[in-house]
Amino acid sequence: MKKPLLLVIIIVFIFINSFCIYQVLNTHDRYKVLLKGNNDIKLSYNSDYSDEGFEVLLNDKEVSYDELDSYDIISDVDTTKLGEYKVEYNIKYRGRDYHFERIVRVVDEEAPTIETNMDEVTLGYCNNELTSTLEYKALDNFDGDITDKVKKSESDDKYILSVTDSNGNKTEKELKKKVGEKPTDKIVLNGRASVSIELGSSYKEEGAYLTDGCGETIEGEIVTSGNVDTNKEGKYTITYKLKDNDNIKNKRTITVYKETAKASNGSGIIYLTFDDGPGAYTSQILNTLDKYNVKATFFVTNQFPGYKNTIKQEYDRGHTVAVHSLTHNWNIYQSSNAYWNDFNAMNDIIEQQTGHRTTLLRFPGGTSNHMANKTSGKVGMSTLVNEVNSKGLHYFDWNVSVEDAGSCVNVSDKVSCVVNNFKRYINPNRENIVLMHDIKSFTANGLEQMIVYAKNQGYTFKAINENTNPIHFKPYQ
Numbered sequence: 467m468k469k470p471l472l473l474v475i476i477i478v479f480i481f482i483n484s485f486c487i488y489q490v491l492n493t494h495d496r497y498k499v500l501l502k503g504n505n506d507i508k509l510s511y512n513s514d515y516s517d518e519g520f521e522v523l524l525n526d527k528e529v530s531y532d533e534l535d536s537y538d539i540i541s542d543v544d545t546t547k548l549g550e551y552k553v554e555y556n557i558k559y560r561g562r563d564y565h566f567e568r569i570v571r572v573v574d575e576e577a578p579t580i581e582t583n584m585d586e587v588t589l590g591y592c593n594n595e596l597t598s599t600l601e602y603k604a605l606d607n608f609d610g611d612i613t614d615k616v617k618k619s620e621s622d623d624k625y626i627l628s629v630t631d632s633n634g635n636k637t638e639k640e641l642k643k644k645v646g647e648k649p650t651d652k653i654v655l656n657g658r659a660s661v662s663i664e665l666g667s668s669y670k671e672e673g674a675y676l677t678d679g680c681g682e683t684i685e686g687e688i689v690t691s692g693n694v695d696t697n698k699e700g701k702y703t704i705t706y707k708l709k710d711n712d713n714i715k716n717k718r719t720i721t722v723y724k725e726t727a728k729a730s731n732g733s734g735i736i737y738l739t740f741d742d743g744p745g746a747y748t749s750q751i752l753n754t755l756d757k758y759n760v761k762a763t764f765f766v767t768n769q770f771p772g773y774k775n776t777i778k779q780e781y782d783r784g785h786t787v788a789v790h791s792l793t794h795n796w797n798i799y800q801s802s803n804a805y806w807n808d809f810n811a812m813n814d815i816i817e818q819q820t821g822h823r824t825t826l827l828r829f830p831g832g833t834s835n836h837m838a839n840k841t842s843g844k845v846g847m848s849t850l851v852n853e854v855n856s857k858g859l860h861y862f863d864w865n866v867s868v869e870d871a872g873s874c875v876n877v878s879d880k881v882s883c884v885v886n887n888f889k890r891y892i893n894p895n896r897e898n899i900v901l902m903h904d905i906k907s908f909t910a911n912g913l914e915q916m917i918v919y920a921k922n923q924g925y926t927f928k929a930i931n932e933n934t935n936p937i938h939f940k941p942y943q
């Protein structure tokens with residue numbers, strides 16, 4: 467019986483002993499619980515945030531989160547809002563509690579960007595102004611499009627665009643200034659570049675003069691050649707050349723025309739009139755008129771200042787330029803003063819472009835418009851008509867409308883609509899003053915058809931002048 471008992475004792479001893487050895491080893495385990503990464507983090511606005519978490523190392527080996535007693539991470543980080551956030555970590559491992567905190571600051575320290583359509587700017591030799599439009603866009607990660615906050619400044623040799631976002635981050639973009647080349651000398655004509663005169667009348671040569679590239683008159687001998695036979699129908703060209711430089715030249719075309727029988731007795735005449743421009747389609751209209759040697763009348767505005775120089779084109783190519791309105795805003799009828807201020811400002815531009823002031827005008831909306839309604843405190847059209855007459859000016863309404871600002875606007879085939887109205891309403895037994903708008907693409911596109919039709923019908927086209935029989939609507943109040 468002694469032997470088995472001893473064996474049991476030995477076994478129990480070994481077992482207890484090994485347990486004790488294990489315990490001893492166990493008490494020598496080295497473990498750490500610690501935060502991963504920085505405990506104070508700066509984060510860009512709208513960036514992605516991924517928390518690095520914490521780690522538990524047992525004898526330098528990472529313990530998986532599954533082996534912990536428990537853990538909990540509390541975070542309210544929102545990178546879409548600037549601010550300071552806290553991430554909290556509560557960990558229990560081997561019966562002990564650990565607590566950590568991490569601060570996350572969501573900040574906007576990113577400066578906006580400025581994009582431009584050019585890296586350097588070219589200035590005109592004569593006027594020191596930009597030769598092409600500088601376009602730019604400012605974008606910011608926090609504010610979005612802040613183009614309207616861009617400030618422009620300049621020094622002798624550069625243009626500076628700067629913008630600051632709402633969190634104080636600033637960007638500057640410098641564009642080097644470059645002065646363009648001096649333009650060459652130019653021969654400028656006195657009077658129009660295109661002249662139409664009736665068969666048998668006389669032609670008076672108005673001459674030309676030399677200017678430097680900046681428009682200053684300078685000395686230089688101009689040789690004029692070519693002649694006009696006013697007793698023979700046709701197109702004549704007068705050329706002007708600088709005596710010692712053949713490359714500097716200009717020309718004038720003179721058309722000697724015969725009035726048709728119909729036109730000479732006052733009927734069958736068409737006065738094409740274009741209101742509201744110059745604009746995007748005016749050049750096309752001028753080219754069509756040139757093609758058929760038709761002279762027309764432009765009642766101009768400054769609604770599209772980028773096309774201001776087209777007024778000179780209209781004049782040079784033999785058309786009549788007259789006032790419609792600087793702004794074409796109905797507040798010009800607020801008072802007599804308001805009307806004449808607007809009128810004079812437009813006539814100033816006409817004078818700059820053509821060298822002459824005009825005495826011809828068309829009221830916006832026509833003389834029968836209701837916008838000047840006297841009973842509602844406006845100037846009243848009768849007052850303006852009296853003032854126009856007493857100033858020796860001439861106003862023109864119309865007796866044909868192609869409806870390009872009316873019923874044709876809402877149909878699918880606008881070109882046919884205006885062409886058909888033109889054909890329907892012109893009358894061979896009278897003078898026709900035709901209302902059109904050179905800011906309408908479909909009018910520009912239908913013009914050729916109208917001219918060809920009317921020419922085939924024997925009509926004559928004329929531009930309005932001071933002696934043209936006007937059409938006058940009854941003034942509204």
Ligand SMILES: [Zn+2]
Binds near residue numbers: 831
């Ligand atoms: Zn108008």
